[in-house]
Amino acid sequence: MIDYLKHMAIFARVVDKGSFRAAAQDIGVAPSRVSQTITDLENYLGTTLLYRTTRKLALTGEGRTLYKRVTEMLRSAEAGFNEINANTQDPVGALRVTVPAFLSSSDLSTVMATFIKRYPNVALSLHYSDRNVEIIENGFDLAIKAGSLADSAMMSRKLGAIPRALISGVEYAAARPVPTHPKDLEDWDWIQYQQRSDTVKLISEKGETEEVSGQSQIEVDSVNALYYFAQQNVGATVLTENLAEQGVASATLVRLLPKWRPPDIDLHAVWPDSSRRENLTLLFVRFLADELS
Template sequence: MAIFARVVDLGSFRAAAKDIGLAPSRVSEIVTDLEDFVGTTLLNRTTRKIALTNEGRKFYAHAVEMVRCAEDGLDELNALSLEPAGSLRVSVPAFMSSSSLATAMGDFTTRYPHVELSVSFTDLPVDLLRDGFDLNIRVGWLEDSSMMSRKLGEIERVLVAGVDYAKARPDPQHPRDLETWDWIRYKQRSNAMEFSSGSGHPVKVAGRSRLQVDSIDALVQYTRRNFGVTVLPRYLVHEGLKEGEFVELMERWRLAPLGIYAVWPDQSRRENLTVHFVRFLAEQQGHSKTQ
């Protein structure tokens, strides 16, 4: 019944199979066995999609209630137990795979061996509910939402260019000096960068761009290869700056740090485990800048 409900929630046998960790053929077989058991067809199948029958729609409501009650039971056990248990699906920006936050997630599973953590590292936009995640890690400035959230830390950002690219141009003294530089754009953020010197009004710079990517890793590589200037988390270019692969520009000008937030549904299916996980991450990060 739980697998049937997951198939309906995610809209396909393949998506449910990936979420659960079974072969699609096995998931289809389980749903067929369930239909044989109850003596009626629950899902109409076509090559492109599935759809609930009238009987399936009625049965689905009870299956969902069964799953919810089971999850509530597990939540209560977790609340009473000193040893968290269960599974969580988490999405994290791909560029944070080498961050201290990612390390803290691994530490959580080491400390609590009865917890199974499935982490999806992606720079593509993720819908928390539609894509079946229990928790998202979001970087930037959090928009108003009905979701629960907690700030975990901050990421310092720096303006960098490849050494050879920077050497071929006059050293910029003001953000407007960068208007004629080649900017490597990151698809998921605004084109305009806002700089502050600590005195006076902030200055926004758009600059020109002929190269845009949807991966922070690609942003690092193109910058290293002297295709232009860009803004990156300091921890990603720390070693490159020490080894002379990158040049930090306009050090007296600052970019606002990016907040790191944990976001989860107001009525999470694993509320106590999710909250326990978020609290652990916050304690590990110590509300300091991520290294």
């Protein structure tokens, strides 16, 4: 049986991912190799584990029994790794992390680069996306989330806050009277971000708050796209400070209403209560929080 331990682990990954292709992509091998591994395991056991259709896979009764035992075995193995990692100065393992795409060039990514230099035997698989990604369903150990958190059974820790800036393209701003109050922006064109409210909240140096609801001709689902279209001089928008600073430095963007700012966005690490790599996850989260503070 010892020769088929890897086969069983791959079988569990196929079930978790829902297809040979998704499991192969996650493991980093060809789908044909994953399919052959499952066939070899079925031949060894003398039974069918998965019903294969053109649309999906389904477990047989024997497959459900084996999957339950294999997941127990994998959890025990992971627990063993965690206990060893907890007692060593040189942690070993891999973490799959989903991160907002607009943080790909930010202090957060710099800190993660520092982490892998500090711990050379830890591998990070980073998935950058501005869309909301389900952690458990997509096989992630940890998610970095920007904004307020929904109530859930997940563990979380605040890592810091992301400053933002109100900007527009240089040429777009130059063609209009210089605004002195948020209400002056009501008739401006806005580049809308799908994951954000249509209303922009601004806070003055004195703590006053105003909301602006400008007209929008274009809507995007990526913060990097906000940055690009602002440079094309099609309207005003709110960007994270790291992107705003890049645009100002390149003389393509200009800050609007310097005495007013959008509120910062809270940044959190979120992970399952029973993480597969608990000690490694906690080590990573503590490192991020300490460095970003």
